[in-house]
Amino acid sequence: MSSELAGPGALTRMPESFVRAMGRVAYIWGWPMVSMINRRTALTSVPEPGLRGGVLPNAPVGRVCMMTDYIPAGQRFVACTNQDVLYGFGFGSLDEQPAVFQIPDFGDRFWVAAAWDHRTDSFAEMGKQYGTKPGFYAVVGPNWKGELPAGITGSFRSSTALAAFCPRVFIEDTPEDRAKVMELLPYVTIYPLDQFDGTMKTEDWANVPTFPVPGEATEGEIRWVDPAHFFDQLPEVLATVPPLPGEEALYGQFRRLLAAAEASPEVKKTLVDVAHETEREAITPLLRWEFNGPAAGNNWFSPTNNSAFGTDYLTRTAIARSNMFENTPRETKYLFTDTDIDGAPLDGTHTYTVHFPAGELPPVNGFFSLTLYNEHHFYYENDLGRYSLGTKNPDLVHGTDGSLTLYVGNTPPPDTPPANWLPAPTTAFSLYIRAYWPQPPILDTTWTPPRVERTN
DSSP: OOEEEOOTTTOOOOOOOHHHHHHHHHHHHHHHHHHHHHHHHHHOOSSSSETTTEEEEOOOOOOEESSSSSSOTTSSSSSSOOOOOOEEEEEETTTTTEEEEEEOOOOTTEEEEEEETTSSOOOOOOOOGGTOOOEEEEEOOOOOOOOOOTEEEEEEEESSEEEEEEEEEOOSSSSHHHHHHHHHHHGGGEGGGOOOOOOOOOOOOOOEEEEEOSSSOOOOOOOOOOTHHHHHHHHHHHHHHHOOOOOOOHHHHHHHHHHHHHHHHHHHHHHHHHHHIIIIIIIIGGGGGGGOOOOOETEEEESSTTOOOOOOOOHHHHHHHHHHHHTTTTTTEEEEEEEEEEBBBBBBTTTTTEEEEETTTTTTTEEEEEEEEESSSOOOOOOTOOOEETOOOOTOOOTTTOOEEEEEEOOTTTTOOGGGGGEEOOOSSEEEEEEEEEEEHHHTTOOOOEEEEOOO
């Protein structure tokens, strides 16, 4: 093939090296947004709110489906789910039709209702930490020109028409708390603005239909970005996601690259090759937590700008690859590690302790948890059905000095309090701390996460 690849008539010829370099940048930059397009397409292709495979909430555009239990093991739609909250999920097309978040009175219970734009930045502030009052909250698109009706409590505007929704409601792992949450849950819903009539609607979330899971099951997350078609989908991103200040030139370069590919089969083939290479060499490594944020102490890592990425393309894409749909730091602080205190990879052929000294539990106003994920960032299925430990577990055994030691391994070490054991596979795994509604010490990094120490 020629070392120079021809573009359309008015375009300067592009050396293959330039196509490869710019194509790689475009792939890394656009990966989260192409992922959003494909998730929306797949997760809204149902006639009514329901559960895919009986495990993951799906809903038509503009709606949400709420779960009545923790997300179980086995689903491969979304990596790094948790066993702390009841999830809801949905997508909106907010220029065509705003959506209404219906918020009941949660009392003292922790809850948060997130909404992300096409870039995966959070744009709505609804939750206990914001002092949000019960009512009806509209989320609208950047080009929506309508007038909100009387009775709407507040509104938030997205920078893009495409948006994702995720209400979360904390639940303790006890029959008593489950019963209390079930009284609230029917009033938690999202629906299109044209269905708003000023009254609190109810949904029977315990009896939604089940829809089949398309495609074959895999060990890892569903492949939401296909390198073979990435550059066919990138034009939709450029057309519907406005550039951030300073990105105009970048958009221009990407459009020239796509124009050259449209005019030249050689350029198009090169871009497809680049997409496959970049997926393998640049995107796949982002599953490792060390690329998802700066060091947080004791070999843990933590993003400081989750869901508010700006032009931090590395962190945006790393989180989209490893842990899509994080809350903002003010809502949730995330800390994760693939290694122990000595830097050795976590491996279930060994056992570990995670020790919180007295007074050193994650400083939160909401709750915290420690979750274990397998090498693909999904639950390790075990006979106990136990994937995390934390605030939701009132039976954890603390030391006489108030400290807390959690034990991690494929089998519990001798003399381990059964409630403090977190089962692990016999292969590689990672650990993940969630701190909902974090206090200043965890936000300003003066709090240090616990040591993970190998015990055998």
